[in-house]
Amino acid sequence: MLATVTLLALCLHVPKISLAARPGDKHYNMAGFFDIHVCNWPGRPLFFMPLFSTAGYDDIRQIEIFYPDNSLLTRLDLSSYRTISKKDRPDKRVFIKQLDIPANAGDGWYAASITLNDGKVHRARDYVIISELGRASGQVPGDKQELPAPPEKLSWQAIPGATFYQVFIRDQWDNNKLIYTSTLLAEPELTLPEKLIESGGLYSWTIHARDTNEDLMLGDFNHGSMSKPTSFSVQ
Known part of the structure; x- marks a missing residue:
């Protein structure tokens, strides 16, 4: 479920295959957009999340991901996508x-090789630094806290190395x-929309943190x- 939430939150602005790749950004090619995330999520070791997003998905035969030394890391399953x-825009698929x-695995320029049905091959690259970004802590309201009235905001401690946050709220x-x-937040707090949280409700919220946004080198x-999800109730 956490993976689904994060995928749908990504802001991926990818050209159609018929459009020129965005100049100066190695993550884009004539087929779409490539990126690899280094993810620190609850309950599992640090992991890679490679992705390729495109509006020209019907024209793609194969997507291969390579280490910086050009050896094969993995292939993306074309039947697994969001x-x-x-x-007013064409649908995109995120493989x-x-x-x-x-x-x-080490730091360096990882590459995606996208083979089209007509045999043409397009490559894109992403610079990956393997290290861990800490997870949010110090949430207010805290886990399993009962509140006398709906809160006006949610907050947490700043994470060293994080520059943006995104909050997801669920009605239990x-x-x-x-x-x-939420939109991307530059500060570790969220002012809640009016009437989102209601008296008598039970809610949970999670915080996704990232080190950058739309960087020419890091994607x-x-x-x-x-x-981890933090829950609270309102009297």
Whole structure:
């Protein structure tokens, strides 16, 4: 579930295959956008999340990911994807995979090789630094806290190395439904929309942190972390 939330939160602005790649950004090619995240999520070791996003998914035959030494790291499964839909824009598919970081993996320029149905091959690159971004702590309200009234904001301790945060709120009385996704936040707090949190409710929230946003070298972000869910109730 955490993986799904993070994927849908990514802001991926990818050209169609018929459009020129964005000049100066090695993450883009004529087929789409490539990135690798180094993820620190609860309950598992640090892992890679390579992804390729494109509006030209029907034209793609194969997506291969390579180490900096050009040896094969993995292939993305074309049957495993998330669809991103935006008004007045063509749908995009985000092909994505999670894999434990191999012992021989190092920092450097990782590459994606995208083979099209017509045999043409396009490559994109992402610089990866393997290190861990800490997970959020010090949440207010705290876990299992009962509040006398709906809170006006949520807050947490700043994470060293994080420059942006995103908050996801779920209604536990409504089958844990996702009811709110914040924009990227530069500070470790979120002012809540009016009437989002109601008296008598039971809610949980998680915080995704990232080290950067839309960097020419590191992509959407290099390091990401997800907090454990924190729940609170309102009288």
